[in-house]
Amino acid sequence: MTEFFNGIAPIAYEGPDSPNPLAFRHYNPDEIVMGKRMEDHLRFAIAYWHSFAWEGNDPFGGQTFVRPWHPQDRMATARTKADAAFEMFDILGQPYFCWHDADIRPEGDSFAESLKNFEEIIAYFEEKMSIRKVKLLWGTANMFSHRRWMSGASTNPDPDVFAYSAATVKTCMDATMKLGGENYVLWGGREGYETLLNTDMGRELDHMGRFLNMVVDYKHKIGFKGTILVEPKPQEPSKHQYDHDAATCYGFLQKYGLESEVKLNLEQGHAILAGHSFEHEIATAAALGVLGSIDMNRNDYQSGWDTDQFPNNVPEVALAYYHILKDGGFTTGGTNFDAKLRRQSLDAEDLIAAHVGGMDICARGLKAAAAMIEDGGLEDALKERYAGWDSPEAQAMLNSDFDTIFEKVNSGAINPAPKSGRQEMLENYVNRFV
Amino acid sequence: MTEFFNGIAPIAYEGPDSPNPLAFRHYNPDEIVMGKRMEDHLRFAIAYWHSFAWEGNDPFGGQTFVRPWHPQDRMATARTKADAAFEMFDILGQPYFCWHDADIRPEGDSFAESLKNFEEIIAYFEEKMSIRKVKLLWGTANMFSHRRWMSGASTNPDPDVFAYSAATVKTCMDATMKLGGENYVLWGGREGYETLLNTDMGRELDHMGRFLNMVVDYKHKIGFKGTILVEPKPQEPSKHQYDHDAATCYGFLQKYGLESEVKLNLEQGHAILAGHSFEHEIATAAALGVLGSIDMNRNDYQSGWDTDQFPNNVPEVALAYYHILKDGGFTTGGTNFDAKLRRQSLDAEDLIAAHVGGMDICARGLKAAAAMIEDGGLEDALKERYAGWDSPEAQAMLNSDFDTIFEKVNSGAINPAPKSGRQEMLENYVNRFV
């Protein structure tokens, strides 16, 4: 047992009335929802970076957390950090975790040394994972924190950075495969621009498209069976990020011939920053056939940066899972808590409680979503609203042309009468379940 | 002469030092900029709707303008309105104008009656245009104001509305062609949703894609040589509009096989509402090969609705034209003033002065953009920044694979050193010209 979580027992399900802040009130992994265990629906993952690598800094202040694995620039503390992480996985019992290379190993003085450090930690993870049920949801490369990536990774004006990025992603894909990861994620935090004045957007997009094709080629070469995911975000740290939102990513994937090879990892906070609701991004990806996985968190709607808070609003979370369930639920994807403590939440207990609360919110959301699907009220309303389109006449019209349609309309045969959209009644309906 | 503009003489160019509020200080149509007349670069158009159809209403208040063509629900005043409009075109001397069907004709009791009204006004326009130099930049159908379109046009749950929309667009395309219009525009203000709860997004997108294919088919059928343009906007009046921004539209066009048939009409205010700079939208469309035309106006960056103000910030306008000129300048497109008076600006003089000011701002922006292109400072900086990619080694690397690149990086042969992005120096450079 590490000194950090000393004394916190594995979290148990105690039911909705428990006042215990370290118990699940709603998340009951074995409970069956729509014919499947709750754990298998939600597929929770813990994000290594926020919980173990971030030290509490913000743009106006330094480290607030004091952890046994600080400072993080040496191998010994990297192992202590891994010990604490896996201890937390035991406490929370969630089935998955996720990492960036830079979260888990100290940066070396050279690429080769960084890789050596990385491989040692991957081996250390492998050993730990062999005696536990925790699995890897996805791995990814941090290509935005070190100064070499200040002007982008695959979109960098310097081809050497493209090369360094390619080599980095190769090692991270290798490690992901070694650990049995179910997806590989790319978030292009600096694939974008600070100012158009110094940016050749067309050239950069072509480089990014080429890079992603290399990722897909490498996946097939090594026989990685997981899903390649890109993660939309509109801006921050960049002024503009090319993977702006789900619809933009879909256009990009089409342009570079990747729409059947790559799916999306959608984050609540990134959706909000792009001016969308989370369910919008999920429904868009589903409609376009590219829904992969989610980063669950919550952005303050009124703070214009990525706040990465733990989710705490059941009505919103329920609508997110409603669209995921409508799309058939997760296959390789899952619910990764890309959420961090507030920097004043200093204690180990805060870290556990935050995840417990988040998992409970998701469980409530999932159950509400499933109940709505089973009740069928929303789907029935949808069918009724679009029923006119199911007629042969409507389909014939849809497949005709302007002249044909014009004749009919101009003859007076068509004069549409508005029908209520019933928004408030549908909102009330949802409120019966959340 | 109408009673409305009684006494305002055609606007003349008087040079930058003129204190005359009704003179051009910068817009000099015949002045040569980069080898072309200024008028031929800018291709100004006046928007009928804001200048003649809008009565000063806002969500909290009614009509403020009192005009000789009010009320607008009869043919006689529609003709008075046209008289005033063409008189204003004479005063301003801009080469183009634009309309929605609903701006120019009263709604009839039936489709056929509306069409009859429309055709009479089109004939009236034709007559007026025959004795003037003013031309039609584009026509479009207003499929968002009447209650029949409250739930969308081509994306309406009711197929009758799709049909009504098809018939409407047909008549507007016919009229556009009859008047020699150089483009046809579709802005889908209600092609989107108010709530996902009552919306089948995939089905609606398919209908919208089908509709746009019908438009293209009809264009070819009738031999219309102009450009079909769609106009992105993220929201308002809809909660979400499918034509969100340039990148989203590009993805949509690709999905429905239209990326070589349809281009974009980009509006400053819509760019701002989507969280983008205007030059971003222009540069994006240019990079993707779909830059068509612009709606010039200005959105208050701090009001979350479409403020449609007249442009007044030369530095911003200059960057917009810089990217237009870099893309080769307008072909069928132009600069349409999709801008309206503030509702307190009651006088005929306000209407003239607002356009004079907007035209001057654009002229200053164009000249600054041309000067930057001729000086070449930005382009040189760009070439230098990406020079590394021009080497055969870089191109070979780009066309290789992860394993090849990894070997080189891991051997220590590549260790990129950051170089300054020089943003402030480039911003200072721009400020030499604006």
Next chain:
Amino acid sequence: MTEFFNGIAPIAYEGPDSPNPLAFRHYNPDEIVMGKRMEDHLRFAIAYWHSFAWEGNDPFGGQTFVRPWHPQDRMATARTKADAAFEMFDILGQPYFCWHDADIRPEGDSFAESLKNFEEIIAYFEEKMSIRKVKLLWGTANMFSHRRWMSGASTNPDPDVFAYSAATVKTCMDATMKLGGENYVLWGGREGYETLLNTDMGRELDHMGRFLNMVVDYKHKIGFKGTILVEPKPQEPSKHQYDHDAATCYGFLQKYGLESEVKLNLEQGHAILAGHSFEHEIATAAALGVLGSIDMNRNDYQSGWDTDQFPNNVPEVALAYYHILKDGGFTTGGTNFDAKLRRQSLDAEDLIAAHVGGMDICARGLKAAAAMIEDGGLEDALKERYAGWDSPEAQAMLNSDFDTIFEKVNSGAINPAPKSGRQEMLENYVNRFV
């Protein structure tokens, strides 16, 4: 019975499991919450304007609703409208309603004629109210819709508009008193500016301060016992509105000596537009001693205009009532539904269901808030967090000076150690109740 609500029976409480869309599932007027009837806590009011005067227009479209009381510019339909309104009050059973003068009477050709119309309707209301339990929560004057107010009411550059406004408010205060209204509200939708270029802000603020002093003087003169309320909003329709938010209003009230005479009517949507949470505005007003009443609705966090939707998020509403209950609950204030149907919600049933849903959301929020207060967890956490300040030493320090404190700190006697802010644990706590 009017033809409009024909057939909708008074709404009954049926308990949380009722699937009936026209039943209360949570609002049970006689249920006792913290020792008081739920109805007496919530003090619901219906807003005449949104439910009866608004016709479904938005900035891009006209009327969508078709009502028996259209067109609204004549006395006969004003009476029909009143009949329908009171019929809805019977159906919903809420204890209060609210109006602007312009909602209830047609505008006349002169001030005197408008007043005559107004007084006739007030008499009609009086008669109806005499045989029902419904009361007037507040009256107010619409001084933003008619073009005479396009440049403001009390802040208008034209003193005649100030005068017209003063006369108007006098008549509305008279009518409010006559109907036994419990408050009088002023919302200054055009008390602000469109552009600073044409605005003398200091002068306008002085005029607004003088006007509000006249309101208070008149209240005392006529013996009106209700509360004078101003309603903050940051912008829209104005570019900037002087009553920006609660803190700004408090500064204004102090400057003009009104902080003990005037309180605030806080609206959720206006809070959001000002960049605040609703509970922030309520807690701020409570801390400053000026919390009066609330306009309950919901703004889309991602639409930058006033969406005035019905509330539907229990967690948010619960926090609002938590701060209201902490402040002692409403005295003359109440919960006014300043909420409107989406413009596609055409049916009478939509209007009823929307209010039923909103009342249920508020009831759930109130009960959750009361449960949190009775449990005491949040208050205990607060007391513990600030406990250090309760010591005599801390109070002595607070009343000392820099030199005294410096000596102690510099001697090393004070070296503060951060303690966890426990935000996530408190958020989880709230989620036990909502």
Next chain:
Amino acid sequence: MTEFFNGIAPIAYEGPDSPNPLAFRHYNPDEIVMGKRMEDHLRFAIAYWHSFAWEGNDPFGGQTFVRPWHPQDRMATARTKADAAFEMFDILGQPYFCWHDADIRPEGDSFAESLKNFEEIIAYFEEKMSIRKVKLLWGTANMFSHRRWMSGASTNPDPDVFAYSAATVKTCMDATMKLGGENYVLWGGREGYETLLNTDMGRELDHMGRFLNMVVDYKHKIGFKGTILVEPKPQEPSKHQYDHDAATCYGFLQKYGLESEVKLNLEQGHAILAGHSFEHEIATAAALGVLGSIDMNRNDYQSGWDTDQFPNNVPEVALAYYHILKDGGFTTGGTNFDAKLRRQSLDAEDLIAAHVGGMDICARGLKAAAAMIEDGGLEDALKERYAGWDSPEAQAMLNSDFDTIFEKVNSGAINPAPKSGRQEMLENYVNRFV
């Protein structure tokens, strides 16, 4: 000469046509504008923190800058940093600079040690200032970066932090006075809250009011003749900051009896984040009598965090100086560049060029503002617009009461006719000067 700026000569004025990126094109210190030297109008200051203490970190990436004074945690490099700073002051020739204590001295292991470090550097500054013309515009205490301040300074739940803050401000005021500083500034970056759930807002405001009274008392005790300034910002790093904007600060100052003792230091970026234009904040402070000084920079209107870019938009800057000049110009205040390089701008030349560009933009803005004042067009328009209020009748009406006014209006003697607000004509007017 330090190794850092090696070779960059003092910046000279070369006139508008100079292509030299390291020359002033508009800022000419001795040029007379409205009877005063340009330098004496603008009173430029360099901010130590952004230019010398910040290392290029952002929330997603670490240090990008490599400077001779890194690492900054020792006294020797603090002196090197000071050497470089004063060398830059020589190169730019601006009359002032500003600092936080934490910018200039390493944190010690105790308060006393930090103070010792601070006093040594202050002495080092004193020596340097004695042989140069550069002066101190203001000093301030950084009470937001170190973890002890994570929950606020004067508003901290822990009274020990209040004490530590008091002692800190005392030492910073002492140092400011010693160096002849002309103002003392307080920016309360963490005086606010992360969540209302753990916050007693009323108590915190009282503590903040008490603290500011202590500041004022201490100022008088030591005979500091400068101005005490507070700096509004709405949020970031806090979720809500009590000094939200100018109007909120004014309310706070009134509540704690400080409105005649304390003025405001207004920042462009903070204005934007609060949803205001910069000129709005300046005009508001001027109207309320509390305009003190400005932090000149520029926030990206579309990035929701504090971007602190160098100003580059003349039209906006001109309106800011227009309101400053209308208020009589700066007394103890000045134009502090609270602006930082983009983190990719690595070179010493970038740091110089950014300031040169910013100073030129301000000079252009000042000259345009002065020209507008001398021309008088805006002021004349304002006088004309409000002329009605200058009549004895209007003043009598303003000082009468509702009954008196009502009689006149109801008799039909008053029926206001709207007059154009002329916004576009005034905007065009401004564009003649910028």
